[in-house]
Amino acid sequence: MKRKEIITLFWVSVAVSMFLFFAFTENKNLENFLYTLLISFIYSFVLGGANGLLNTFLNKKIPWAEATTKRAFISIASIFITNFILVYFCNYINFVVIQKGATTEAFFSGKYNFLNWFTINVALLISAFLHAKGFMEELKKVSRKEVVEQKLIAKSANAQFESLKNQLDPHFLFNSLNVLSSLIDENPQQAQKFTASMSKIYRYVLEQKDKEAVTVEDELEFAKTYCDLLKTRFEDSVDFIFDVKKEDFRKYVVPLSLQLLLENCIKHNFATSSRPLTVRIFSDGDALCIENNLQVREQIKESSGIGLSNIVQRYSLLTKRNVFIEKSEDYFKVKLPVLATKPNVISTEPDGQYKAYKKAQKRVKEIKGFYTNLISYCIVCSFLVFINLVTQSRNHWFWFPVLGWGIGVASHAFKVFGIGEAWQEKKIREIMNKQK
Incomplete structure (x- = not known):
């Protein structure tokens, strides 16, 4: 106590x-x-x-x-x-x-x-x-708790929207089309491969944009395709090294996180044949690391950090583990938590949420009504018993309202907690499931 x-x-x-x-x-x-x-x-x-x-x-x-x-x-x-x-x-x-x-x-x-x-x-x-x-x-x-969940849903929707804006980067599309245009005349066969890779990239974006988590294996396959496009574009100016443990393949990461980080490596660093940019994707304990040697590009406009904050937000909706960012004079590294199981996420379907909310609201009113009835019964009946025993100790008339109202309270309890519409719906579902 x-x-x-x-x-x-x-x-x-x-x-x-x-x-x-x-x-x-x-x-x-x-x-x-x-x-x-x-x-x-x-x-x-x-x-x-x-x-x-x-x-x-x-x-x-x-x-x-x-x-x-x-x-x-x-x-x-x-x-x-x-x-x-x-x-x-x-x-x-x-x-x-x-x-x-x-x-x-x-x-x-x-x-x-x-x-x-x-x-x-x-x-x-x-x-x-x-x-x-x-x-x-x-x-x-x-x-x-429902208010917090609604905020998380709104935050998730906003994060997904920001993610989509970053994933369909117009600069990447513009540069890729320029490369494709030059390849059509110089190397038609390579242009076909480049077009096929671009198709895979955007198909993956459309398939995964509504998912909260994907396997490391799927994300790596997508990243390798994306790196092939960058390799075609920058040739020997960039180098990508994949060293991910096979036991991590069936684990989960946030979708398209590697693409955002790879795009950041290219966007914020210069790459030349004499000073190539090296990007490593490797396992580090229970994290997936993306590391590049630091060759900072001079930028007129300071980076907004939307890409990294987007990844951090999406991970915060799925796990308490943090995304770690390390920066030194020589390298820049991001550690993405690898999830052992696919996380349970809150449904973002507005119709389902509205129906569930209305159903819960109706249920709360029913239970609240029963307890109001029960408390009123206890107060009034206690008062009637007290009045009866004080005024007429031999004539016990209080039994009539106590028993009559008591039957009403009992039937109310059965309706709310047992023999009511919820019970009927449950039985209907059971019968329908048996017939199937």
Whole structure:
């Protein structure tokens, strides 16, 4: 139990004891006040504390968001059983042990049944409030989580858009077409190969642009094709070395990340026959490295770093591992995390999200309505029982509203958590699956 909850129970005990002492105690002396305070502490800490611990335990074992129906049934059953036992325990301590107004035989003979029942209703009210509070807190957490997921979806969509803009680099297309134009006259056969390689490049871009992760093997095949185009364009001014372990081939990386990094190597470094640019793609532990010797090209406009930030953003959506960038006087290196399994990503389909949101919203309203009904039932019925026992102790008319409304609450519970539209839909799906 948290410190804040203990302090709350303490002040509740003090407030209740002072109310009972000044309103119902005839002999107002220190001894009676201490007795009242002790009894109030017993009821508050035993009933309130136990129900709070029960709610906390159920929140950890069976969260509302993961198993709403199961949690509701277990909560209802557990609070009835727990409060029944706790109320009898507290009343026994109060009337038999502390006040000594009854013997053990008299207490369990039925003399205190109405008082026990009334106290159980009050305890159920407290417990229902705690569980409803826990449900609302869980609902807030889920809502916050959905907001975070929506932000991630928006961030992912923006990252994919930026990625596409970088992947279809107009400068690369312009330079490639110039090379192709010169090859058509000089070497038609090489021009055909160059055209086929360009076709593979853009086919891969279109195929992979909507994916979150691809195998290292597919990304390497694409990178080699891309390097062939660059090799045709720059001839012996650039050199590409691939040294990736075969055990990494079935692992995953962000698609088109190698293309962005290779394009950066060409864009930001000069390459000549006398001073060739060497680019290495190799394995380094659980990372895929792209390293080039540093031959910085003088640029009028400073680099915006969109390519690297794009890769970092897309990796941040898939893993907690970081993209590392190393720069020295001699080389520039980027380490891409290699993922052992294909990551689970959030669906970015707006229609599916909207339907799921509406369905969840409807479900929350149903559960909220049931708990409002349950709390109202506990409050009103407890008040009716109190009025009946105080005014007419022999004529017990409170049974009629208690039983009548109780049947309504029970049917409401079955509709929301068991025998309702969700149950019917589940059965329909089961029958359809069997017929298939």
